[in-house]
Amino acid sequence: MNSDLKEFNSAAAFLIDMTKCTGCRGCQVACKQWNQLKGEKTRFFNGEGYQNPPSMSEYTFTRIKFRDYQKNGQNEFAFYKEMCMHCNEPACASVCPVGAFKKTKEGPVVYDAKRCIGCRFCMVACPFGVPKYEWSKAFPLVRKCTGCYSRIREGLKPACATACPSAITYGPRAEMLKEAERRIAARPERYLKKIYGKEEAGGTSVIYLTALPFDELGFKQVTKRSLPSYTWQALRLVPGIFLTVGGSLSLLSWFTHRKERLKKEEEQRQASSHKAKEENQ
Ligand code: SF4
Ligand code: SF4
Ligand code: SF4
Numbered sequence: 099m100n101s102d103l104k105e106f107n108s109a110a111a112f113l114i115d116m117t118k119c120t121g122c123r124g125c126q127v128a129c130k131q132w133n134q135l136k137g138e139k140t141r142f143f144n145g146e147g148y149q150n151p152p153s154m155s156e157y158t159f160t161r162i163k164f165r166d167y168q169k170n171g172q173n174e175f176a177f178y179k180e181m182c183m184h185c186n187e188p189a190c191a192s193v194c195p196v197g198a199f200k201k202t203k204e205g206p207v208v209y210d211a212k213r214c215i216g217c218r219f220c221m222v223a224c225p226f227g228v229p230k231y232e233w234s235k236a237f238p239l240v241r242k243c244t245g246c247y248s249r250i251r252e253g254l255k256p257a258c259a260t261a262c263p264s265a266i267t268y269g270p271r272a273e274m275l276k277e278a279e280r281r282i283a284a285r286p287e288r289y290l291k292k293i294y295g296k297e298e299a300g301g302t303s304v305i306y307l308t309a310l311p312f313d314e315l316g317f318k319q320v321t322k323r324s325l326p327s328y329t330w331q332a333l334r335l336v337p338g339i340f341l342t343v344g345g346s347l348s349l350l351s352w353f354t355h356r357k358e359r360l361k362k363e364e365e366q367r368q369a370s371s372h373k374a375k376e377e378n379q
Contacts, residue, residue, distance in 0.1 A: 106186040109205035110250060111271035111295075111303040112259060113278055116315070117288055119177040119265040121162055128261035129160045132246065154180055156230045159243040160258055163316050176308070178315040179265070181258075182207065182228045182243035183295060184303035185324075190220035190229060192326030198240075205271070205303040206245025214240055225299055225320040245303070271303060278307055300324025 130137070135157045140150035148164040151157075160181040167174055188207045191199035198213040199220060209229075220229045220240060232238035246256035254260070259268040267274065275296060282289045294312050295305035298320050308315060 105203065106301060106303075107270070107272035107275070109186075109203060109271055109303060110268060111184075111205060111274045111305060112256070113267040113269075113274040114179050114304065114306050115265050115267070115278075115281065116177055116179070116306060116308045119162070119179065120263070121164060121175055121177045122263065123162050124261040124263065125179060125258035125266065126158070126160055126162060128257040129243070130158070132249070132257035133159060133244070135159065154228070154230065156232045156241040159241070165310070165315055167310070167314075176310050176315055178306075178308075178317065179258075180316075181304060182245065183226050183299065184243075184245050185299050186301040186303065187299075187324035187326050189223040189225060189299070189326055193219040193223040195219065202245075202247060204247070204250055206247045206250070207303075208244060208247050209240060209242060211239045216240075226318050271305075274305055278305060281307060297322040 129135070138151040138155065138157055140152075142148070142150075146152060147166075149161060151161065154161050160179060163178040163180060165176045165178070167176060184201075184205055184207045186201070188199060188201055191197075191201060191207065195217060196213045196215055198210050198215075199207055200210070201207050216238060218229075218231060218240070221231060229240045229242045231240055246254075246258075249256060255268045259266040267277065275293065278293045278296075282291055282293075288309060290308050290311060292312075293305050293307065294317055295302040300323060306312075306317070308317075313319060
């Protein structure tokens, strides 16, 4: 095993066993609560199925997709928990010109809003369609699942893993892979004989077990090769106009963010000096 692979496997990972998911959506709620994400308007049946909201967004970092099917003449539901895959070699990080995305040694791929210039290359590069842009805001940022980095640094599990009563296990990636293999071997009639995320996009920190074929549940079919090696080759094919417009927007966004940041820093400085004065009186 090369040293990179060792590092990825010792980082933490989610083992999400979709055969044990009840579709309770406790994970969705816990994610919203922990990340203080506002609710979105939903409809009981939105045309695509029973899942709600209709897609992941800047306010929804994870979502349970529903798939109904027939088994032995009975109606059954299968589920798929969508979220950032926290790729071992993230394409989002490889294309970001200012290093706003970073794969941490603990496992999560984190995003630093202070660095982001709003070019949105990460959105084009991610093979799983995860990063979302705050289109409705005057000073937009890219948003996605954080892997609950702040929690795991405090020794806690991610909020969704803590809330889940049955389907999510969280621990070192090598152990999660072993556990997934053990479950498949112990109950071959229950599981599809494949672990999604073991090799997809070069391996990810979110791995899945399912009963139904992945494409039937809405999992993306991605290459096994890690994407950073050719993400820029793909982006080079994007028309020049995109890059020109992207470049101008980036510059504009960088200046806007900078102005906003300086304003916030100044406000914080004033607030703390005011507090210090009050304490000294
Ligand atoms: S799933 Fe997309 S956003 Fe998440 S780490 Fe991988 S490339 Fe980045
Ligand atoms: S890891 Fe944290 S941010 Fe990501 S889906 Fe789970 S609760 Fe949400
Ligand atoms: S909390 Fe667990 S069981 Fe409930 S929907 Fe989420 S993954 Fe499924």
